[in-house]
Amino acid sequence: MEVKSSPYYYSLALLFILNLIGTDSLWASPYFQSGDSIESRREVIEFDESLIEAYQADEAYNYFKNVREESAWEKFKHWLSLQWNRFLEWLLSGISEGNFWNYMALVLKILLILGLGLLIAWLFNKYYVVSQKSPPADQSELNLSEDERLIQQKDLSTLIEEAESEGNYRLASRYLFLNILKHLKDYNFIEYQFQKTNTDYKSEITQQDIRSDFSYASRFYEFVWYGDFKLGVTDFKAAKMRFENLIRNIHNSKTHG
Incomplete structure (x- = not known):
């Protein structure tokens, strides 16, 4: 009896043969030789120490910088510089446009600054410099060294x-004022005390109305006296009335001490 081979069996046989051939070839590959491993093929990489030192010396790679806190003087200079830049920006705003009205605004700003400067100088001269002047050395008038003798x-x-x-x-x-000091x-x-100032005396007066009149x-x-003011009769009589009223208030007050 003749047995016919099925194509299916031929296919299985062929696949089995190819599988055997492929497996032997794979194990025969040099990549899977005995004793071969990843560790046996590891290469040690050495870094150039001079290159590392160069990176360490480069400030661009320094990520641990110590930020020094600014001193009060440096902060003040920075603030002053900022204010100056703002002032220039305000003063010269619009000049680059070349507009006529912008130039007029610049002139007005400059005049305003000059006016404020003159006003400050005038006030300084009026209220500070005048108060620092020494009394004129006139033979018809008294020197400050005679104050204590006059008060006595x-x-x-x-x-x-x-x-x-x-x-x-x-x-x-002057005599009127020394008379007030005498009564006080x-x-x-x-x-x-001769070396005391009028501000010192004012701080010693505790009664409010008398202190206000003395001020x-x-x-x-x-x-x-110190401002070399030309005093007229009307102004003098008005001041004299207030001075004498202060002396009466001193008399009417309770005795201190």
Whole structure:
């Protein structure tokens, strides 16, 4: 009886043969030789130390910089520079456009700055420089070294009347103010000392109304005496009335000390 071979069996046989051939070839490959491994093929890479040192010395690769805190003076300079730049930006704004009105605005800004500068200089000269002037050395007037002797006298009223009758209202104002200091001393409102200032005396007066009147009297006296102010009869009589009213208030107050 003849047995016919099925194509299916031929295919299986062929696949089996090819499989055997392929497996032997794979194991025969040099990549899978005995004793071969990843560790046996590892290569050690060495870095150039000079190259590492060069990177370490380069500030661009320094990620651990210590930021130094600015001093108060440096902060002030930075703030001042910022304000100056803002001022220039305000002053020169619009000039690059070449517009006529922008140039007019620049001129007005400059005039405004000059006006403010002159005003500050005038105020400084009026209220500071004048107060620092020494009294003029006039033989008809008294030196500051004589203040204490005058305050100890009892005839200041006579000196006031003499100066007023001669029309020397500036000198009469000086006697009036020294008379106020005399009464403040006698009634223990102040402790008179030649080296003290009027501000020192004002701080010693505890009674509010007397301290307020003394503040006016001291300002008037300093303005007239040290400021070389030409005092007229009307202004003198108005000041004299306030000075005498202050002396009456001192008398009517309770004795201090």
